Amino acid sequence: MIKQVFSDTKIAKTMKSGFESFENILTSSNIDRLLSTALERGGQFAEIYAEYSVINGISLEENKIRQAQAGISMGLGIRVIDGEKTGYAYSERFEMDDLVKAAKTASFIASGSGNIRGEINITPLAARNLTTIEIMPDEVAVSEKANLLRRARETAHNKDKRIYQVQASIWDGVKIVVVANSDGFLAGDQRTMTRFNVSAYAIEGNNRQAGRYGGGGRVGFEHFSKNSPEYYAEEAVRQALILLSAKEAPAGPQAVVLGNGWAGILLHEAIGHGLEADFNRKGTSLYSGRVGEKTASDLCTVVDDGTIPGLRGSINIDDEGTESQRNVLIEKGILRGYLTDRLNSKLMGSKPTGSGRRESYRHYPMPRMTNTFMLPGNHEPDEIIKSVKKGLYAKSFGGGEVDISNGQFVFQVTEGYAIEDGKITYPVKGANLIGSGPEVLKKVVMVGNDLKFDSGVGTCGKDGQSVPVGVGIPTCKVSEIVVGGTEIGGDSMMGKGA
Amino acid sequence: MDIEQFGREIIKEALASGAEEADVLIQSGRESEISTRMKQVENIKEATSEGYGIRAFKNKQLGFCFSSDFSSMGLKEAARQAVDLSRETTSDQFNGLPESEKNFVPANLDIFDPAIGELSTEWKIDSCLTMERTMFDFDKRITNSEGAGFYDGETTTVLVNSHGQTHSYKSSYCYLVCKPVAAEDGKLQGGWWYSYKRHLDDLDSPENIGRIAAERAVRMLGAKTPGTARVPVVFDQITGTAVLGGLLAAVDGDAVFKKATCLTDKLGQDIASPLVTLIDDGTLKKGLASSPFDGEGLQTGRREIISRGNLKSYLYDVYTARKAGTVSTANAQRDNSSLPSIGSYNFYMQSGDSDFERIIESVESGLYLTGLMGSGTNPVTGDFSLGASGIWIEKGKLAYPVEGVTVASNLLEILKNIDMVGNDLEFQGPVSCPTFRVAEMTVSGTV
Numbered sequence: 001m002i003k004q005v006f007s008d009t010k011i012a013k014t015m016k017s018g019f020e021s022f023e024n025i026l027t028s029s030n031i032d033r034l035l036s037t038a039l040e041r042g043g044q045f046a047e048i049y050a051e052y053s054v055i056n057g058i059s060l061e062e063n064k065i066r067q068a069q070a071g072i073s074m075g076l077g078i079r080v081i082d083g084e085k086t087g088y089a090y091s092e093r094f095e096m097d098d099l100v101k102a103a104k105t106a107s108f109i110a111s112g113s114g115n116i117r118g119e120i121n122i123t124p125l126a127a128r129n130l131t132t133i134e135i136m137p138d139e140v141a142v143s144e145k146a147n148l149l150r151r152a153r154e155t156a157h158n159k160d161k162r163i164y165q166v167q168a169s170i171w172d173g174v175k176i177v178v179v180a181n182s183d184g185f186l187a188g189d190q191r192t193m194t195r196f197n198v199s200a201y202a203i204e205g206n207n208r209q210a211g212r213y214g215g216g217g218r219v220g221f222e223h224f225s226k227n228s229p230e231y232y233a234e235e236a237v238r239q240a241l242i243l244l245s246a247k248e249a250p251a252g253p254q255a256v257v258l259g260n261g262w263a264g265i266l267l268h269e270a271i272g273h274g275l276e277a278d279f280n281r282k283g284t285s286l287y288s289g290r291v292g293e294k295t296a297s298d299l300c301t302v303v304d305d306g307t308i309p310g311l312r313g314s315i316n317i318d319d320e321g322t323e324s325q326r327n328v329l330i331e332k333g334i335l336r337g338y339l340t341d342r343l344n345s346k347l348m349g350s351k352p353t354g355s356g357r358r359e360s361y362r363h364y365p366m367p368r369m370t371n372t373f374m375l376p377g378n379h380e381p382d383e384i385i386k387s388v389k390k391g392l393y394a395k396s397f398g399g400g401e402v403d404i405s406n407g408q409f410v411f412q413v414t415e416g417y418a419i420e421d422g423k424i425t426y427p428v429k430g431a432n433l434i435g436s437g438p439e440v441l442k443k444v445v446m447v448g449n450d451l452k453f454d455s456g457v458g459t460c461g462k463d464g465q466s467v468p469v470g471v472g473i474p475t476c477k478v479s480e481i482v483v484g485g486t487e488i489g490g491d492s493m494m495g496k497g498a
Numbered sequence: 499m500d501i502e503q504f505g506r507e508i509i510k511e512a513l514a515s516g517a518e519e520a521d522v523l524i525q526s527g528r529e530s531e532i533s534t535r536m537k538q539v540e541n542i543k544e545a546t547s548e549g550y551g552i553r554a555f556k557n558k559q560l561g562f563c564f565s566s567d568f569s570s571m572g573l574k575e576a577a578r579q580a581v582d583l584s585r586e587t588t589s590d591q592f593n594g595l596p597e598s599e600k601n602f603v604p605a606n607l608d609i610f611d612p613a614i615g616e617l618s619t620e621w622k623i624d625s626c627l628t629m630e631r632t633m634f635d636f637d638k639r640i641t642n643s644e645g646a647g648f649y650d651g652e653t654t655t656v657l658v659n660s661h662g663q664t665h666s667y668k669s670s671y672c673y674l675v676c677k678p679v680a681a682e683d684g685k686l687q688g689g690w691w692y693s694y695k696r697h698l699d700d701l702d703s704p705e706n707i708g709r710i711a712a713e714r715a716v717r718m719l720g721a722k723t724p725g726t727a728r729v730p731v732v733f734d735q736i737t738g739t740a741v742l743g744g745l746l747a748a749v750d751g752d753a754v755f756k757k758a759t760c761l762t763d764k765l766g767q768d769i770a771s772p773l774v775t776l777i778d779d780g781t782l783k784k785g786l787a788s789s790p791f792d793g794e795g796l797q798t799g800r801r802e803i804i805s806r807g808n809l810k811s812y813l814y815d816v817y818t819a820r821k822a823g824t825v826s827t828a829n830a831q832r833d834n835s836s837l838p839s840i841g842s843y844n845f846y847m848q849s850g851d852s853d854f855e856r857i858i859e860s861v862e863s864g865l866y867l868t869g870l871m872g873s874g875t876n877p878v879t880g881d882f883s884l885g886a887s888g889i890w891i892e893k894g895k896l897a898y899p900v901e902g903v904t905v906a907s908n909l910l911e912i913l914k915n916i917d918m919v920g921n922d923l924e925f926q927g928p929v930s931c932p933t934f935r936v937a938e939m940t941v942s943g944t945v
Contacts, residue, residue, distance in 0.1 A: 069583060088542070088543040208879065251726050403871065434942075484883055484885070484905070485883065
């Protein structure tokens with residue numbers, strides 16, 4: 001059965017042994033037995049989620065390849081849903097005795113007489129392959145990976161004498177997931193992930209600053225022919241050097257121009273989380289019950305799309321076996337819909353949106369984002385900067401966070417510049433943007449024509465589960481956001497520009 | 499399965515595959531989670547899990563492999579792969595196991611409570627329902643719930659190395675949490691409170707947790723955004739840990755050696771107010787981060803990091819200590835899927851002598867900080883900037899809730915400006931502190 005699912009998929013070298021275990025254990029009769037056991041005390045729905053994953057990492061510190069590592073994890077989780085209740089158990093041993101025990105444990109959530117059902121006829125669905133991986137990372141020699149790291153280090157040091165310390169790492173992984181459920185289908189996905197990181201530390205006098213840059217996604221090593229280690233290193237160096245000359249950020253409310261790309265984290269924090277169906281079903285999100293209402297300016301159309309080839313947040317199917325899709329969250333300012341999984345769509349009378357994701361077999365899925373972005377508008381980025389008399393150009397960000405109930409979000413500007421009289425004047429540091437999601441989106445007054453996605457480094461945490469995500473945004477102007485910083489009354493510290 | 503026996507076998511295998519030194523950390527445990535929402539059971543999860551990570555050194559090169567495959571083939575494969583991977587790395591004289599520790603005396607840290615494993619599902623459900631009931635009864639403006647939960651687990655940790663040493667310990671935890679949502683005039687405010695302990699008997703009662711959680715949500719209703727100002731800021735026992743967390747990253751011996759922290763070259767200097775004493779203790783009885791040995795098998799201890807404002811020590815593992823010409827402080831943290839890296843145990847600020855009420859009374863106009871958001875401490879520069887919420891203090895009294903602000907300063911400035919330390923230290927997690935007051939920070943809000 002598993003063979004049928006993956007008949008069109010080239011199984012990665014490091015997945016072979018996991019694939020064989022799946023074939024042996026996930027036979028039609030075993031699946032039927034596990035699902036039937038899971039439902040023997042009642043419940044409407046039972047599901048098997050199996051995962052086999054291999055990761056590899058290698059890191060450089062200055063002139064040393066410090067360590068090389070590999071890891072394998074495998075497990076199988078069984079979920080039973082009874083109304084709003086979920087029972088979950090997992091096993092890391094692929095032996096029927098252990099798996100039946102897990103199915104029994106999960107079954108205890110339901111309290112009724114067992115469902116009388118016939119045999120569950122499982123139909124295997126052919127795996128989708130939205131992304132073509134040309135060079136599987138598990139077929140690249142470790143020494144070749146080490147060379148990419150050395151190239152990054154050399155570039156960083158050659159770029160500027162003020163760089164005194166360089167670290168770099170490459171992580172890659174392949175994972176096979178298989179989902180079978182009592183609705184009668186069996187689906188699978190082979191997922192590849194590659195990631196490159198560089199940190200460069202710069203010093204001038206007593207002033208030390210770190211610049212970090214990285215990227216990757218659901219790509220293989222062909223990625224590095226377009227995104228070279230030199231490119232990543234130069235970007236890390238550039239950020240460190242800019243910070244050396246940065247001044248304290250002026251605090252208080254001001255116009256903010258969001259740079260294209262990673263600033264899409266604002267959409268992720270400010271509205272994405274608030275539109276996840278679990279919060280809305282429970283009525284704990286400030287967006288609960290507001291589909292059809294105006295929640296952003298006319299210029300805002302926000303989409304979550306898990307189908308874009310190569311992006312870090314992309315998936316062929318979600319972790320419940322539903323195909324990923326393009327979901328319009330906000331269309332010209334109007335709230336159009338939520339991101340939902342099976343449990344919440346059933347309870348809310350809607351259709352799953354391919355958003356049921358989980359960190360691993362150790363967790364049950366919940367509604368999550370994939371790649372969240374704003375569609376482009378028609379302004380040139382230059383025009384947008386020119387329109388600001390006094391404000392902040394927030395080009396790159398660190399982490400962000402949101403409180404779903406009141407919509408308050410915060411995120412850290414890692415590369416920002418003051419804008420004075422329509423010109424970018426000097427770099428600033430230590431700035432944070434803070435506000436409430438709907439308020440900020442109503443204040444989006446210009447949207448650029450330069451939509452860009454982030455470089456492939458985003459990880460989203462929710463209820464203790466981390467999943468890879470992507471974000472994107474064109475250059476955008478928000479008429480006012482509160483900027484947190486250490487300098488009050490920006491005027492007094494600004495030099496008179498030429 | 500005999501875990502210790504497995505550990506000795508995999509070390510034997512690594513040596514047979516060509517490693518000169520090797521160690522393995524194995525963990526085997528159980529976890530369970532029960533949650534209720536709106537007075538109904540919502541989730542039940544139970545599982546056992548086990549895994550190991552093996553470190554192999556050959557020619558002073560380092561390779562690592564983790565797995566959960568305990569079969570004899572899995573064991574051979576993992577050992578061989580760790581040795582193979584070591585060949586790809588740079589030979590480094592500082593690599594290797596610590597010297598064999600002759601005087602290792604395993605301490606009794608009282609971090610395992612067998613009673614937790616014997617709890618019935620009904621008892622756990624009942625605790626959750628009680629938290630939710632208390633929280634709803636507290637105030638009619640508590641209209642919704644993100645749920646109440648009981649989480650517990652037990653772990654056996656074993657470390658075996660090629661010096662012929664085998665160390666092991668058992669630990670347990672239990673955690674109760676309650677998450678109410680309060681509403682007024684169409685605006686929502688979430689809140690939460692918890693109790694987290696090694697022993698069942700030490701857990702706070704579900705009634706107390708439910709009541710405190712409700713209080714914390716309700717008191718935020720009607721929150722305003724104040725103007726931008728430089729004012730005193732009082733950190734509570736939760737938000738204060740963000741300052742300690744930032745400091746931890748700055749005393750990491752690896753970052754210090756790389757001159758990548760604001761505390762580089764500051765050993766022996768007065769970097770904080772004399773009211774500040776910070777301790778890292780791996781041997782705290784019942785401590786949530788206590789452990790008899792570190793990730794490299796060294797015996798843990800208690801250490802003053804800052805003593806009355808003076809920086810006394812950085813944190814080291816074996817590799818970084820050798821590189822820096824000092825000795826390990828036994829601060830190598832490690833789990834079954836990671837290489838050791840520097841981290842703290844129970845890291846806390848010692849209690850001072852101020853009552854909580856006196857601290858609030860001392861503030862003419864300022865912020866009692868009860869919520870922080872974001873990831874805003876930069877260990878390289880010490881810059882500290884986070885989203886914040888709390889209660890505004892007017893003329894020595896808690897006056898009204900505030901949200902939508904940021905607090906910003908520099909770690910070193912915050913430490914120097916701590917001018918009152920409360921007498922209310924409680925251990926509710928790996929990082930703990932009493933209430934403390936910072937004389938002045940920038941709070942940015944509207945204009």
